[in-house]
Amino acid sequence: MYPRAFTYHRAGSLKDAASLLSQLGEDAKLLAGGQSLIPLMKLRFANPAHLVDLNFVEGISHIQQKNGALHFGALARHAEIEKSPTAAKIPILRDCAAGIADVQVRNRGTIGGSLAEADPSGDWATVLLTLSCEVRCSGIAGERSFQLSEFLKDAYITALAPDELVSEIVVQLPPENSGGAYIAFKRTAPVYPTASAAVQVTVEGERCREIAITIGCVGLLPIRVREGELALRGQRITAKLIESAADAARSAADPQSDMRGSSEYKRQLVGALVKRAAEAAFQRARGEQAEVSHIYA
Amino acid sequence: MPEAARKASIQLRVNGKLHASEVEPRQLLVEFIREDLELTGTHIGCDTTYCGACTVLMNGAAVKSCTVFALQADGAEIATVEGLEKEGELHPIQKAFADCYSLQCGYCTPGLMLSALQLLKENSNPNRKQIRKAIAGNTCRCTGYQNIFKAIETAAARMRGTSHGD
Numbered sequence: 001m002y003p004r005a006f007t008y009h010r011a012g013s014l015k016d017a018a019s020l021l022s023q024l025g026e027d028a029k030l031l032a033g034g035q036s037l038i039p040l041m042k043l044r045f046a047n048p049a050h051l052v053d054l055n056f057v058e059g060i061s062h063i064q065q066k067n068g069a070l071h072f073g074a075l076a077r078h079a080e081i082e083k084s085p086t087a088a089k090i091p092i093l094r095d096c097a098a099g100i101a102d103v104q105v106r107n108r109g110t111i112g113g114s115l116a117e118a119d120p121s122g123d124w125a126t127v128l129l130t131l132s133c134e135v136r137c138s139g140i141a142g143e144r145s146f147q148l149s150e151f152l153k154d155a156y157i158t159a160l161a162p163d164e165l166v167s168e169i170v171v172q173l174p175p176e177n178s179g180g181a182y183i184a185f186k187r188t189a190p191v192y193p194t195a196s197a198a199v200q201v202t203v204e205g206e207r208c209r210e211i212a213i214t215i216g217c218v219g220l221l222p223i224r225v226r227e228g229e230l231a232l233r234g235q236r237i238t239a240k241l242i243e244s245a246a247d248a249a250r251s252a253a254d255p256q257s258d259m260r261g262s263s264e265y266k267r268q269l270v271g272a273l274v275k276r277a278a279e280a281a282f283q284r285a286r287g288e289q290a291e292v293s294h295i296y297a
Numbered sequence: 298m299p300e301a302a303r304k305a306s307i308q309l310r311v312n313g314k315l316h317a318s319e320v321e322p323r324q325l326l327v328e329f330i331r332e333d334l335e336l337t338g339t340h341i342g343c344d345t346t347y348c349g350a351c352t353v354l355m356n357g358a359a360v361k362s363c364t365v366f367a368l369q370a371d372g373a374e375i376a377t378v379e380g381l382e383k384e385g386e387l388h389p390i391q392k393a394f395a396d397c398y399s400l401q402c403g404y405c406t407p408g409l410m411l412s413a414l415q416l417l418k419e420n421s422n423p424n425r426k427q428i429r430k431a432i433a434g435n436t437c438r439c440t441g442y443q444n445i446f447k448a449i450e451t452a453a454a455r456m457r458g459t460s461h462g463d
Contacts, residue, residue, distance in 0.1 A: 001344050008305060008322035008368055031369075038325075038364045039346045051322070055369055079358070102434025103412060104349060107358040108365065189433030190347045296433075 003041035009052045014138045022163035024050045032113030035105045072169040074112025092180030096127040099294030102189040112166040120155045121192035126216030127182045130200035132172035139164035155220040178202040179284025181277045186296040194260040197273035199281040208232045218253040225249045242278045246271040307371040312380030320367045327351040329367035338378035349435035352408035359415040378407035393452035401439035409435045413449045
């Protein structure tokens with residue numbers, strides 16, 4: 001299948017990309033990993049007249065630790081994050097990177113593209129909302145920076161101006177005694193998840209000092225499960241409290257029935273995923289090994 | 298519909314051989330490989346980034362060539378199934394697929410072998426779970442996968458036993 005004909009522009013830098021977007025107007029789209037955009041173009045759901053390719057820009061796929069934070073260039077690919085010892089300092093990031101779609105898609109897809117697309121079924125936003133995450137953007141007017149929760153506006157809508165692009169994602173390293181886990185449930189590897197859950201915690205002995213719970217694919221945006229966080233924050237960790245956080249996730253979910261399952265099924269599923277992710281997060285925060293991954297047949 | 302966009306020049310190496318070509322921006326890498334280079338071992342299955350029949354290696358990394366524009370492969374090294382055989386000798390992965398009866402209709406096989414090649418370059422002794430994960434992006438509707446797992450294990454063992462690293 002061929003997309004509609006378009007004019008191809010190879011950006012030489014982020015600045016160059018922003019000025020091309022500004023000149024070409026709304027008919028231009030950025031091409032990062034292309035693993036969502038190219039299929040959409042082939043199906044003619046997206047018909048941009050111009051593509052601005054970022055893949056030949058140097059120096060925007062770094063993964064570095066600086067001043068207590070991990071910095072990801074917008075073009076850092078999922079597979080690079082999956083294999084990076086630096087990214088592994090925040091284990092929930094590895095859970096996410098190692099489970100997105102399949103090897104081939106992870107070899108191309110990028111963290112910046114995933115956030116900029118803001119697909120309600122994407123993985124990165126759900127995970128990064130449990131951490132302190134800043135999205136840096138570059139435009140012809142200069143640089144801007146958003147907390148991720150401010151960056152995501154609605155399904156497929158972000159704070160990006162039409163002539164602006166994501167340049168870097170900065171994630172603060174969590175304090176000592178922290179751990180997190182992300183589990184997405186998929187029917188098969190290459191498809192989007194049916195539901196997903198990310199839990200990031202900090203413990204103090206037997207107690208949960210800090211917790212963030214986010215659920216994905218069950219609403220137009222990833223959903224923070226505040227009630228579930230309240231149930232556990234400051235408390236001694238028990239199976240019963242984890243179950244109540246799972247119940248809170250079932251209540252907070254706002255899923256649509258579709259080919260991946262009925263809304264009631266997804267509601268039940270997301271609770272089970274929160275429970276499993278929370279158990280793994282607490283284990284990791286206590287320094288125990290816990291292996292989790294996307295679940296599929 | 299916009300008028301047909303101008304062609305652009307690309308240069309890339311496919312199975313070690315340098316090709317210089319003019320391509321339309323919307324031409325996909327898989328179409329370039331099959332139609333322009335006439336290397337038809339790379340298959341088009343679903344054409345929607347699902348099945349992995351079109352898998353090739355781009356700079357050593359497995360990609361679905363139906364989801365990369367040919368223009369994006371400018372300057373890249375591409376490996377397709379035709380490049381596996383060396384001087385009339387099948388690659389150990391090809392031999393193992395034959396020996397283990399790992400194909401029936403064979404449509405998915407080239408893509409699976411390229412995914413296996415990336416895996417075995419990174420991990421010379423993968424366990425069953427790692428093999429499953431490595432080929433999760435390759436759909437086979439005939440075999441039920443068991444003989445494919447066996448072939449990749451067999452190829453790994455044979456490649457560890459010899460110096461055949463590529």
